[in-house]
Amino acid sequence: MARKNRNPVGKNVDPEAQKKKTRTLTLKSSDGQEFSISESAAVLSIAIENMVEDDCAGGVIPLPLVDGGTLARVITYLNKHAEDGASDEEKRKFDEEFVSGMEMGVLFDVVLAANYLDIRGLLREVRRRIADRMKNKSVEWVRKTFHIESDFTPEEEEQMKKEFAWAWEGVDSDVDD
Amino acid sequence: MPTLPFEIITIILLMLPTETLVKFQCVCRAWRDLIRDSMFIKEHLQIRASKGKGYLLYVPMAHDTGRAFKLLCERTFEQVLEIDIPFQPVEMSLIIIGSCNGLLCLSDTERFGTTIYLCNPYIRRYRVIDHPITGVVGSSNPRNDSITLGFGYYDKTNDYKIIRVVAPSDEHDDYLDLSSEHHEIAQNTKVEVYSSIINSWKNVEVESFQWSMFDVKSELVVCDSIHWKAFCRDTNKDVLVILAFHLGNETFQQIKLPNYDVDEEDWLEYVGLYKGNLSLFLFHQVDHQHPWQEQCCYLWVMKEYGVDSSWTKTLTITVDPGIVRPLVFTRDDEMIFADADQDLVVCHFDSSTAKIVRVEEKGYLNFATYVDSLVLLEG
Known part of the structure; x- marks a missing residue:
């Protein structure tokens, strides 16, 4: 399967990339909530990208292993990382704040979702945060x-x-x- | 709270500090078995190493009270940790044979090369190594046998090995002509290798050992071989070479030194590691009349391992004060040496700067670079 350029801030105006920005997908959580997201943000999840390439696009993508609350959080993350002009430093700061307020149960939900959706950056960030919290625990x-x-x-x-x-x-x- | 799959837990645990993992062995059997697994330990070590947090470690001398391993931060040289020696050593100075992946190979001055320990001080684990197989066959006085040790890690089999070379003393009451004495020593030199996997020694057959060891210990591993300075016995004269022992195929190979003594003589040689390459540091013994005199030293680097013609004179360094004894090459391309006052001096090769480090103890200190790890946790 051909991997498309996943860099959302490509300098060249790639018509395919432009299309992805304007095209929206609908993600459906396990508890039936639906979320709209631009294709360019959604495909930061390799699992979703594969589904889109396998031609599920246009319709609704069901995510039976992710509940609505967790999916909303994941979408916040994806949107930030697909944002035009967001610098690496900005994203790093966002990641830091994104996980810092989460309770352990939420971190577990997000790590499972990131694992299932294959979002490498988020997975890494949440795992690191869980490890940090465990360090001095009994x-x-x-x-x-x-x-x-x-x-x-x-x-x-x-x-x-x-x-x-x-x-x-x-x-x-x-x-x- | 949801339950995480074991593969995610494994990756999270790999990110935890060594001491936390030692504690979390108690969580359940599955966690204990994971944390003690040799592949987990290896991967954990690689992650720790990539973070670049290391120490310098030394053991104070025997007569110091409350003897313990002292760990200094490798950048600031401040003492950050003190760990009691987890076993009861004899009342003699401990000698660090080598330090690798958190594991120290130790011996003592009283029975050098006969009493040997493997120790991971950070996790308070140690192993007393069984006595080596034999001394020298027919040695008239085993106490005079000359013993050389080496310690290194062989990555392919995840094995920590100790190499022990025992040669009969070359002092003889009767006069023997050089060549027949050489012959006798070559015939009677014994080589043994200890493997941490099988936890025992075995003999290495060497048909005729034609070297006389100059260094009594080494931890210098380059390209899976451990290196000592040695004299190659020749009928006319002994030639100084670097002797390499391959940790995998367990054979010796000789590396020629560069032609460095054309202009001057009396160089002292120290073999080390500079930017991953086998290196030779050349310096002059400090002049006791003028111990503070500046010295010009050279660093030769073997750019291509095993290729004698690739020796290159890479750096010329002026050190002040003079070097009495090089102690260790650090991971940051520095060398630590003792000066005439028995203070420690850190010499940074690339910037050619030197600074004096104060440690509590002075004198004959044994230094090693150190990283914390879980190696030896499995027992």
Whole structure:
């Protein structure tokens, strides 16, 4: 499959790129909400780009794995990154602010959506943010947040905690999200 | 809260600091097994390395109280971390044989080359290496055997190897003619290799070992080979060369030195790594009458590995104060050496500038570059 030039701020006036800017697509979330988005923004998602190329364009693109709230967030991200004249620095600042206010649950929803829609930049940004939040957290916080049941015996766990006691120094309280 | 697929969790965990991952082994068995997996550890190390955060590490001498590994920031040279030695070393100075991917190979002055440790101080893991197979066959006094060690990582098999060369002492009571003595030493030199994967030693067959080791240790790996200075025995005279041991096929190869001593003599040679190339640093022993006298030093670089004709005199550096002992080449194209006052001096090659670094201890310090990693976590 031929990959088209995905650079939205190409200097040359490419008629195909112009068309993409004016053409709009409709994305439909799992809970039935519909969102309009320019094709040039939508195809920053490689999954959507593939669907468009496979000729689903014109109609509505159903995204049964993404709920409306998450899709709205993803569209905000795509629009910013497709914006004409937005500098790399501006986008970097936008990315920073975009994820900074999100609660852990929202970050999880967005990372799943970005993974499903294959939006590399967003995926990277959200993964990094999740990792940053985990750094100083306790094992209990991680289990709760990731829905993990410990499958160690209490003796095994005690033994590991003793063996690596130094790594437990400086753990934050779990209050934050 | 949704549940994330394991492949996304894996990528997120790869971004976490070493100490956080050590703690998160306790989350569940799946996480523990992932964090201890050798491919995960390797990938984590590559990500850490790409961020360029490194340390310089040293171990104070035996008589210092509260002996611990000291870690300095590689840029500012400020001490950022102190880690207790996780095992009980003998009351002798520890010697760093090499440092690679967070793993240190250590020995001590008392039983150099016989007591050997692998240690990842950052995660407080260590392994006492079993005794090597043998000393020299028929050695009259094993304590006089000369032992040379090398430590390096072989990427293709993800293996950390220790090389141990033992030669019988060449002091003899009876006078022997040089060639027959050489013959005897060549016949009796033993080469052994330890592999971290199998956690044991094996003999390396060398038909006739024609070198006499000059360096007693090395961690200098270029093109999968570890390098020491050595004398190649010749019937007429001994010639200084660089001896390379390939960590994969476990054979020796000799690299000729450039023709640097045409004008002057008495050069001291230090073999290091400059911008990824095998390099030879030449300096003069400090003049004790005038220890502060400026010195002119040269850096020769082997532009194409293994090609003797590619040695190029690349830099001429004036250092002040004079060099007593080079300690380590850093990752930032710097060399750290001890001056006549036993202070440490950092000499930056490209800008040809030198500055003195203050550390708490002075004297015979062992320096190594260091990065934190999970290597050896699996036990």
